[in-house]
Amino acid sequence: MKTSVAVLLICVAGASLPAAAGPDKLGSAVSRSQNVHMPEGALNFPRGEGSDLANAQCVICHSVGMVTRQPPLSFDEWKAEVTKMRAVYGAPLSADQIEPIARYLTAINGKP
Amino acid sequence: MNVDFEYRGPFSDKRRQLMRALTAGGLTGLAGGWASRSLAGNAVTLPFENGMRELTSSFPQKGEMLLLRSRPPLLETPFSVFDKGVFTPNDRFYVRWHLSSIPSQIDAATFRLAIRGLVGRELNLSLADVVNGFPRVEVAAVNQCAGNSRGFFKPRVVGGEWGNGAMGNAVWTGVRLKDILDRAGVKAGAVQVRYKGLDEGPISATPHFIKSLDIDHARDGEVVLAYGMIGQPLPLLNGFPLRLVVPGWYATYWLKMVNDIEVIGQPDDNFWMAKAYLIPDTPHANVEPGQTGFKTVPINKMVPRSFFTNVSDGSVLPASQAFTVRGIAFGGDAGVKQVLFSSDGGAYWAPARLEKDYGKYSFRRWDARFTPRSAGPLVLKVKAVNDNGVAQPDTPNWNGGGYMRNVVESASVIVA
Numbered sequence: 001m002k003t004s005v006a007v008l009l010i011c012v013a014g015a016s017l018p019a020a021a022g023p024d025k026l027g028s029a030v031s032r033s034q035n036v037h038m039p040e041g042a043l044n045f046p047r048g049e050g051s052d053l054a055n056a057q058c059v060i061c062h063s064v065g066m067v068t069r070q071p072p073l074s075f076d077e078w079k080a081e082v083t084k085m086r087a088v089y090g091a092p093l094s095a096d097q098i099e100p101i102a103r104y105l106t107a108i109n110g111k112p
Numbered sequence: 113m114n115v116d117f118e119y120r121g122p123f124s125d126k127r128r129q130l131m132r133a134l135t136a137g138g139l140t141g142l143a144g145g146w147a148s149r150s151l152a153g154n155a156v157t158l159p160f161e162n163g164m165r166e167l168t169s170s171f172p173q174k175g176e177m178l179l180l181r182s183r184p185p186l187l188e189t190p191f192s193v194f195d196k197g198v199f200t201p202n203d204r205f206y207v208r209w210h211l212s213s214i215p216s217q218i219d220a221a222t223f224r225l226a227i228r229g230l231v232g233r234e235l236n237l238s239l240a241d242v243v244n245g246f247p248r249v250e251v252a253a254v255n256q257c258a259g260n261s262r263g264f265f266k267p268r269v270v271g272g273e274w275g276n277g278a279m280g281n282a283v284w285t286g287v288r289l290k291d292i293l294d295r296a297g298v299k300a301g302a303v304q305v306r307y308k309g310l311d312e313g314p315i316s317a318t319p320h321f322i323k324s325l326d327i328d329h330a331r332d333g334e335v336v337l338a339y340g341m342i343g344q345p346l347p348l349l350n351g352f353p354l355r356l357v358v359p360g361w362y363a364t365y366w367l368k369m370v371n372d373i374e375v376i377g378q379p380d381d382n383f384w385m386a387k388a389y390l391i392p393d394t395p396h397a398n399v400e401p402g403q404t405g406f407k408t409v410p411i412n413k414m415v416p417r418s419f420f421t422n423v424s425d426g427s428v429l430p431a432s433q434a435f436t437v438r439g440i441a442f443g444g445d446a447g448v449k450q451v452l453f454s455s456d457g458g459a460y461w462a463p464a465r466l467e468k469d470y471g472k473y474s475f476r477r478w479d480a481r482f483t484p485r486s487a488g489p490l491v492l493k494v495k496a497v498n499d500n501g502v503a504q505p506d507t508p509n510w511n512g513g514g515y516m517r518n519v520v521e522s523a524s525v526i527v528a
Binding site for chain 1: 127160162164165167170171173179182184211212214239240244268269270285313321339340343344345348353383387
């Protein structure tokens, strides 16, 4: 592909914008590889009946905070969420594990 | 808004120890590993149940952020950042990923972007091809999560429980999607452009995160494949090396780490278009809790919003002294025509002064000067009207997804 040294600056929105970094500066910065470290977050749920199941299943896809920072949910609402994780996102749960996990989640972050 | 909660506005920069917040949040008993891990840190508490958020600086290329979820990362911009300027610094720009297998390493030399499907010739572009091979364009635009402010929904809904900080404004530098598609040559019969990034679910059964735009939208000249964010490469967590910028539309369409663009001949029926990110096809995407049987459509254009950035609930203002209240506004899919400010709970509204215009998709800073006359509680309100004449509603919308909140914002202050 032909590369052009002179880079055309066009303002899409039609308003004046702050001057960007020089074309070579941004272009060469973009050409540098990135390599970062990502924190993995908490992998262990609060201990209680059903926590082993939650530790084995929920954290495959997301850290614990996603659950504890939800609003408190009823058993039926938690059951619907766990069912969704299985049916939609493919969580490798057996059908008979849905209710025990929902009971546990209701115990740690539930409402009547 | 309930003043019992301690929202950390710019006037109250001191932080609360996590232990206090933990107790206040009602999370007692069952204290497990997740809690004890963060006892040394600081936290803020957003004004809704389970709103405690650890302040974290442990994510790459990111400064202090509100931790909503570590993996895949959900990081909220502390609201005080929005008081500091019209553009959101890259290291404070919010972060939202759906799937947890995110490459932590991107090799700029071997990265390739594929353009395929209903095109005359398929392209396989290197980063250098993208950067040097097309006209360079810039646009100032707000990127806002569809579920920004979800935590304020009443009744509450599940999802990413954001306060108001799942948004940011940047100057995006890149190339027009139109120019790339033209290079490939879009064939007759093209209906949509479907695009995908490098992130994946940890298990193969999880649907890839894929989004689509109608072909005319993709080729309107405004949609940009961005490699620059305020003159710098995008932080990896914001989508390095290439992110789609869809001005005026919710961020679910602003896919990160884009490496695959496919022109398709039928409406996309993949999960993330056909089943997720759907809104009620009603005014303000509003329905009654429990309501069923309404038509749904994929979420699309943003709606206007405005915020206070130098006052928040519980701020104390001196009586009989002139005070300049200020904030940010954006028009959604159009420019900001007017920002209206009320210092009496919404009975009387006066136009605020608008600062410099960086383009119709950008944040616009505003300010208004007023003198609180008598001591006591006072409710300040702010409302944006966009260039299409659309104003923020006085009552909040509700839908089960927690999408598109844009109610008029209030600050309950104390005059003393």
